[in-house]
Amino acid sequence: MSDGMEVVGATRVLGRAHLSHLPQRPPVNLSFQDLSYTVTNGKRSKIILRSINGEFRSGQLTAILGPSGAGKSTLLNILAGYRVTGASGMICTNGEPRNLKQFRKLSRYIMQEDLLQPYITVHEAMLIAADLKLGTGISRQKKLVIVEEIVQLLRLSKAKNTATEKLSGGERKRLSIALELLNNPPVIFLDEPTTGLDDVASSTCVSLLKRVARGGRTVVCSLHTPSARLFAEFDHVYVVTDGRCAYQGTSGGVVPFLNELQLPCPTTYNPADFIIEVSSGEYGPHADRMVAAVENGRCQRWRDYAADEVVYEDLELEQLNAGGVVEKHSYKHGSTACEQFLVLLRRMLLQTVRNKGYLWLRVGLHLFLGFIIALLFFKMGYDASKTIFNFGFCYACIIAMLYIPMMPVLLAFPKEVQLVKREYFNRWYGLKPYYAALVVSRTPATIFFSLIYLCITYPLTSQPMELPRVAMFTAICIMVALISESMGTVISSMLSVVNSVFLGPALSVPLMLLAVYGIGYGDVPPPFIWKLARSCSFLRYGIEGLVAAIYGPPRDDLICPDHVDYCEYKNVNYFVKLMGMSGVSFWADFGVLTMMLLAMNLAGYYLLRQRLSPNYAFRAIKVIGNFIKTKMSGTYH
Ligand SMILES: Nc1ncnc2c1ncn2[C@@H]1O[C@H](COP(=O)(O)OP(=O)(O)OP(=O)(O)O)[C@@H](O)[C@H]1O
Numbered sequence: 041m042s043d044g045m046e047v048v049g050a051t052r053v054l055g056r057a058h059l060s061h062l063p064q065r066p067p068v069n070l071s072f073q074d075l076s077y078t079v080t081n082g083k084r085s086k087i088i089l090r091s092i093n094g095e096f097r098s099g100q101l102t103a104i105l106g107p108s109g110a111g112k113s114t115l116l117n118i119l120a121g122y123r124v125t126g127a128s129g130m131i132c133t134n135g136e137p138r139n140l141k142q143f144r145k146l147s148r149y150i151m152q153e154d155l156l157q158p159y160i161t162v163h164e165a166m167l168i169a170a171d172l173k174l175g176t177g178i179s180r181q182k183k184l185v186i187v188e189e190i191v192q193l194l195r196l197s198k199a200k201n202t203a204t205e206k207l208s209g210g211e212r213k214r215l216s217i218a219l220e221l222l223n224n225p226p227v228i229f230l231d232e233p234t235t236g237l238d239d240v241a242s243s244t245c246v247s248l249l250k251r252v253a254r255g256g257r258t259v260v261c262s263l264h265t266p267s268a269r270l271f272a273e274f275d276h277v278y279v280v281t282d283g284r285c286a287y288q289g290t291s292g293g294v295v296p297f298l299n300e301l302q303l304p305c306p307t308t309y310n311p312a313d314f315i316i317e318v319s320s321g322e323y324g325p326h327a328d329r330m331v332a333a334v335e336n337g338r339c340q341r342w343r344d345y346a347a348d349e350v351v352y353e354d355l356e357l358e359q360l361n362a363g364g365v366v367e368k369h370s371y372k373h374g375s376t377a378c379e380q381f382l383v384l385l386r387r388m389l390l391q392t393v394r395n396k397g398y399l400w401l402r403v404g405l406h407l408f409l410g411f412i413i414a415l416l417f418f419k420m421g422y423d424a425s426k427t428i429f430n431f432g433f434c435y436a437c438i439i440a441m442l443y444i445p446m447m448p449v450l451l452a453f454p455k456e457v458q459l460v461k462r463e464y465f466n467r468w469y470g471l472k473p474y475y476a477a478l479v480v481s482r483t484p485a486t487i488f489f490s491l492i493y494l495c496i497t498y499p500l501t502s503q504p505m506e507l508p509r510v511a512m513f514t515a516i517c518i519m520v521a522l523i524s525e526s527m528g529t530v531i532s533s534m535l536s537v538v539n540s541v542f543l544g545p546a547l548s549v550p551l552m553l554l555a556v557y558g559i560g561y562g563d564v565p566p567p568f569i570w571k572l573a574r575s576c577s578f579l580r581y582g583i584e585g586l587v588a589a590i591y592g593p594p595r596d597d598l599i600c601p602d603h604v605d606y607c608e609y610k611n612v613n614y615f616v617k618l619m620g621m622s623g624v625s626f627w628a629d630f631g632v633l634t635m636m637l638l639a640m641n642l643a644g645y646y647l648l649r650q651r652l653s654p655n656y657a658f659r660a661i662k663v664i665g666n667f668i669k670t671k672m673s674g675t676y677h
Contacts, residue, residue, distance in 0.1 A: 067098030067256045068133050068146060068226040070119065073338075075129035077114055077283075080663075088114050090283040091129070093337035096260050096276065098226065101246070101253040103271075103291075104262040105312060106280035107320035112262040113152075113231055115280060119260065120149040120229040122465065125659065147227035148220040148466045152235060154212035155459045156204040157387065159394035162215055163200045166191060166222070171383045172468045173223040175375035186222065194218045194248055210241030214248065220466060221252065223374060228252070230261035239267060246273045271312040278337070279330075281319035286330040289342020297342055301329055380473035388481035399485075402448075406489050409440055410496030421502035421590070424598035427609035431619065433501050434586040438555065438579050440493060441520040442548055445486050449528030450540040457533060457651060464652050471652065475645045482525060490514075490521045503590050512589035512626050519633040520582040526640035533648040555579035559619050578636045584621055585629035591616050592626060 077089040088111050096102045096119075104112045117123040119131065121144050131138040157165060170183040178186075191197055194214045199207055207215060213233055220228065233249070234242035246266075250273055253259040271277070271291050279287040287297060294311040298304065298318065303326060305314045319327050333339070375383070392399070417433040420426040464471060494514055499505070503513065531547070532540035554577035558566040565571060574580050591612040600607035609615040616622050650658040 066226065068258055069095065069097050069135070070138075070227060070258055070260075071095040071132045071135070072119065073130045073132075075115075075118065075127065075131065077111075077118055077123075077127045079126055088283050089118070089127075091336060092280070092283065092285045093335070094278055094285060094288055095340075095343075096258055096278075098258045099253060099256055100258070100275035101250045101273070102258075102260045102276040102278060103266065103274040104260065104278045104280060105264075105266070105316060106286075107316055108264075110280040110320075111283045112280050114283075116149075116229050116231055116260065116262050120147060122149055143227075144465075145467060146225060147229065148225040149462075150216050150220055150228065150230045150233065151462060152231040153458070154209075154216045155462055156207075156212060156215060157391065157459065158205045159203065159391040160387065161201050161203055162191070162196055162207070162211075163187070164390075165204055165215065166218060168383060168387050169219045169222050169468065171375065172380055173374045176379055177374070190218045190221050193221075193251065195244065208241075210237045210245065213237065213241075213245060217245075217249070217252070225257070227258045228260070230259070232263060233261050234263060234266070234270070239270075242266070243270055243273075246270050250275075265310075265316060266312050268310040268312065271310065276343070277312075279315055279319055281327050281330070284327075284331045285334055285337030286319040286327060287315060287342070288334050288337050288339065290345045293342035293345030296345065297333070301326065301333060375469075377470055377473045380469040381477050384469060384474055384477035385481055388477055392481065392485055398448075402444075402485075402489055403492065405444065406492040407496065409444070410493045413437070413440065414497045414500035417497075417501045419500075419502045421504065422599050423502075424600040424607035424610035425604045427598060427607075427612075427615050430501070430590075431587070431615075433497070434583055434590070435556065437494075437497065437517055437586060438520055438582045439552065441490065441517050441582070442524045442552070442579060443545075444489070444493075445521045445525040446528040446544055446548070447541075449525055450532050450544040451537060453529055453532035454535065454537045454540055457648070460648075461652055471645070471649055475641075475648065478529075479526070479641055483522065486521050486525055487518055490518050493517075504595070509589050509592075512592075512630075513586060515630060516582055516585035516589060516626075516633070519585075519630065519637060520578065523578050523633065523637050523640055526637060526644055529644040530640060530647060533644055534651055551577045551579050555583050561620055564620075578633060581629045581632045581636070584624040585626055585633065587616060587619065587621050588624050588626040588629060 071094065073093050074091045075089055075093070076087065076091050078085050078087050080086075092115070104115060106112050114123070118127045121140050124140070133139075133143060157168075160168070166187040167183065170178075170187055174183060174186070191200060194217060196211065196214055196218060199211050199215075202211075204212070204215065217228075217230070217233070230249070233245055237245060249259050249261065253275070266274075274291050277287065277289065277291050277294065278285065287294065289297065291311070294315050295305045298311075298315065303318055303323070305311050317323065319330055321327055334342070413433070413436050417429060417436070420430045420433060423430075460474060463469065464474070491514070494517055498510065498513065503509070527547075528540075528544060531544050535543060554574045557570060557574050566574065593613070595612050597610050598607070598612060600610050609618075613622070616624075654662065
């Protein structure tokens with residue numbers, strides 16, 4: 041069938057839960073037996089889940105309920121594969137032991153915080169996600185139809201052209217769900233999707249989730265205290281108390297279940313509130329009886345009590361269980377690494393250009409700093425009585441190129457990491473294309489802003505106006521700026537904003553000191569250890585490169601003003617020798633800076649990868665870090 045015909049066909053089914061143009065996925069039933077989870081902090085360990093059992097079926101909307109701290113989010117995290125260490129027991133998909141790697145490809149996890157890419161509209165966000173998830177194998181026209189289907193299903197049509205940061209809480213939540221629906225995942229986990237929404241928005245959200253589930257998906261969400269109306273919408277309710285299952289069955293089965301335990305729910309009371317209150321011990325120690333009555337989740341007696349009839353639109357479950365359809369189904373990334381790189385680059389550049397306030401701020405900052413530095417070192421470039429001050433100008437340029445590009449990264453990247461975490465976990469793209477796009481997208485802006493600064497300072501401080509020298513000076517400044525930006529990424533890829541903003545400037549101080557260590561002692565080399573330490577500072581190569589650019593041979597003597605009797609540093613070779621830089625070569629410094637830029641980017645990529653999926657060494661470091669933190673704070677977290 042041609043795309044055009046499919047478009048016409050699709051418009052007829054708009055609004056139905058069945059998303060006609062999406063890749064069809066076989067349904068997946070999820071069950072777990074004797075699931076336990078223990079966290080260890082130092083010598084102490086805490087059991088959070090205690091041998092619980094349960095089954096969440098395809099086509100049904102499941103709610104995990106329970107008092108605060110009961111273990112709902114933990115259960116969701118483990119089932120989604122977001123948390124693995126410390127969990128034991130059996131998790132099965134369609135009756136077979138779960139293959140976590142495979143399961144991650146077919147499930148999506150919508151976390152409590154609605155982290156959305158800023159500066160793009162709902163429609164753009166959907167199209168970008170479609171390009172990433174569906175690839176170029178599907179035509180643009182068909183992607184537009186798919187996006188339209190989902191936008192209508194989640195009632196986002198009115199907000200289609202609204203920027204994501206201006207959406208209401210409910211719209212943000214619905215957009216988070218819409219983005220994950222794009223490649224039709226068979227299993228969807230949602231952590232408290234109604235938190236922060238009013239009654240009407242919560243009810244809309246839950247009925248939409250029910251429609252999504254009816255399309256043959258397994259939808260599981262954790263909830264706090266749903267209203268009675270909301271509670272009745274759920275096909276399946278799973279109550280957790282103190283890490284155990286206190287009820288598993290339909291929402292309609294809650295009252296009869298409690299009646300059987302001689303715990304009648306008052307007629308005016310919301311059954312959801314009542315079962316949570318009873319299980320949390322507000323009416324006496326009944327939790328153990330409830331857990332025993334449902335055999336900690338093994339009992340299926342209440343499963344179909346007054347249940348809605350669920351119609352599966354896709355494959356029959358018997359077919360799935362018999363044929364291993366789920367395993368054979370292809371869940372690869374929809375797009376190639378190159379396509380992902382291009383889409384992500386487009387998204388990042390769009391966001392950079394749209395963030396006008398920040399762009400103007402950066403322009404203003406570079407202009408301000410440029411003029412301040414230009415005034416401080418005004419016309420000192422050829423003045424033989426001010427050669428030392430001109431060296432100070434080179435140092436000021438290096439410091440400006442260190443701090444200005446690094447600080448915004450330290451502030452913004454930790455938040456970006458949270459966003460990447462969600463998108464990466466939900467398999468939107470690979471980390472290599474992401475990181476490559478990040479580096480490439482940032483480079484033009486960094487070069488542009490460095491040029492603004494240099495266009496002001498270089499001529500006003502009367503540096504030599506010879507093209508090769510101008511090019512060399514500019515190249516070194518840009519290299520230092522790019523390395524500083526990458527250093528910001530390295531630091532903030534593993535840390536929170538507060539820690540990044542502390543560590544970045546703190547680490548810069550030794551780098552700045554090492555850059556000028558030994559200067560003034562002529563060609564006498566510093567002790568080996570200091571020479572080695574100095575060679576670790578990219579600022580050292582930066583300053584050497586700038587000196588080589590403006591004072592490198594052949595350069596005539598500087599001009600000694602008439603009112604000055606004697607200019608010691610009139611001869612630049614003598615000055616360069618005194619600075620201990622007589623042997624420096626621009627190309628050697630530029631080469632080292634290039635290597636350092638590469639190394640810094642590789643380090644940033646490696647650390648980000650470890651942040652998103654840590655290897656054993658990094659997990660061990662995290663455990664040790666937590667242990668030290670616990671010991672230092674003297675409390676148990
Ligand atoms: N890494 C951890 N270290 C120590 N305790 C933890 C850790 N993770 C979870 N817990 C504890 O496990 C219990 C269950 O946490 P969880 O977040 O699953 O509860 P919840 O039912 O989702 O609660 P809420 O409804 O308040 O979000 C809580 O008491 C929490 O303090």
